Amino acid sequence: MSEVELNTPTLSQLEARAGQARPAFGEHAHVLCDNLVRIYKTEGVEVVALQGLDLLVDRGELIAVVGASGSGKSTLLNVLSGLDVPTAGVARVAGTDLLAMTAKDRLRYRREVVGFVWQQTARNLLPYLTAAENVRLPMRLAGQGSCTARAVRSGELLDLLGVGHRAGSRPGEMSGGEQQRVAIAVALANSPQVVLADEPTGELDSENSEQVFAALRRANRELGVTTVIVTHDATVSEQVDRTVGIRDGRTSSETLRRTSEGGDVIAEEYAVLDRVGRLQLPRDFINALDMERRVRLELERDHIGVWPDKPRPEEPEEPK
Numbered sequence: 001m002s003e004v005e006l007n008t009p010t011l012s013q014l015e016a017r018a019g020q021a022r023p024a025f026g027e028h029a030h031v032l033c034d035n036l037v038r039i040y041k042t043e044g045v046e047v048v049a050l051q052g053l054d055l056l057v058d059r060g061e062l063i064a065v066v067g068a069s070g071s072g073k074s075t076l077l078n079v080l081s082g083l084d085v086p087t088a089g090v091a092r093v094a095g096t097d098l099l100a101m102t103a104k105d106r107l108r109y110r111r112e113v114v115g116f117v118w119q120q121t122a123r124n125l126l127p128y129l130t131a132a133e134n135v136r137l138p139m140r141l142a143g144q145g146s147c148t149a150r151a152v153r154s155g156e157l158l159d160l161l162g163v164g165h166r167a168g169s170r171p172g173e174m175s176g177g178e179q180q181r182v183a184i185a186v187a188l189a190n191s192p193q194v195v196l197a198d199e200p201t202g203e204l205d206s207e208n209s210e211q212v213f214a215a216l217r218r219a220n221r222e223l224g225v226t227t228v229i230v231t232h233d234a235t236v237s238e239q240v241d242r243t244v245g246i247r248d249g250r251t252s253s254e255t256l257r258r259t260s261e262g263g264d265v266i267a268e269e270y271a272v273l274d275r276v277g278r279l280q281l282p283r284d285f286i287n288a289l290d291m292e293r294r295v296r297l298e299l300e301r302d303h304i305g306v307w308p309d310k311p312r313p314e315e316p317e318e319p320k
């Protein structure tokens with residue numbers, strides 16, 4: 001055997017080396033969506049609601065997903081909550097592969113792994129039970145703890161979310177914001193690993209919305225529960241550290257919030273670069289430069305320039 005043959009790696013060695021060099025996408029993420037596709041077919045017409053969406057959320061992180069109506073937010077949440085199955089791609093939450101669940105796995109997943117807060121308070125709480133009874137119900141259904149242990153936990157959760165004084169009230173006797181904070185306690189009752197909230201402030205005024213966001217932040221911080229809030233309200237980026245924007249069924253931007261040394265809250269927006277190098281330019285940037293179909297790129301030492309295909313007509317000079 002020649003020396004060249006001896007030193008030439010085999011295909012399987014090359015594959016093993018490639019695997020070592022790059023950890024799998026989102027290997028350590030608590031919530032992972034990789035190239036997620038959801039196509040709805042109705043009367044022969046196909047609607048692509050998710051078009052290869054990538055999303056990573058770390059354990060213990062709190063993020064918001066924002067997007068215009070029809071961008072795919074509810075579809076994403078339905079997949080993450082185990083209500084819907086994507087057409088293709090990977091969806092994994094707290095180690096559970098959402099595309100490979102049996103009906104029994106799905107029930108366990110929805111009962112033990114994730115907690116939900118829906119927009120409509122009526123979907124979150126039973127009207128004829130008090131706040132404390134509503135929080136105790138999921139624990140009873142899951143057969144968790146003794147009667148006393150359940151009462152203690154419901155009291156602690158209601159206190160944590162600032163609605164301890166409402167323990168004996170029925171939903172109809174509480175404000176919308178209080179009902180949603182009780183709903184968060186219900187979602188947390190069985191100690192889920194991930195809380196999913198769909199427009200939790202959609203029916204609330206700004207003061208109540210802020211209280212609900214503050215309650216979600218407190219639950220996230222104190223209990224370490226990973227939290228994903230879906231909303232069309234772009235101002236949510238002031239309330240959370242990371243906001244992921246979806247456009248046309250794909251993640252398009254991220255806004256990161258940080259506090260400067262002077263104490264000011266600074267929100268910086270980034271475009272998302274996907275794994276094959278695709279980037280969605282903001283619609284207003286494209287419109288401002290009349291960009292269409294293709295653009296010219298130039299690689300500089302520390303950035304990439306993007307120019308319209310055709311030069312823009314000269315601006316007419318202002319008459320003197």
Ligand SMILES: Nc1ncnc2c1ncn2[C@@H]1O[C@H](COP(=O)(O)OP(=O)(O)OP(=O)(O)O)[C@@H](O)[C@H]1O
Pocket residue numbers: 040041042047048049067068069070071072073074075076232
């Ligand atoms: N069951 C369905 N059958 C057919 N098309 C659907 C279905 N559900 C959603 N779609 C379509 O998929 C796309 C994404 O919808 P989705 O409800 O996920 O968006 P969204 O961002 O949550 O919107 P909204 O904020 O209005 O609820 C839309 O074009 C919608 O019409």
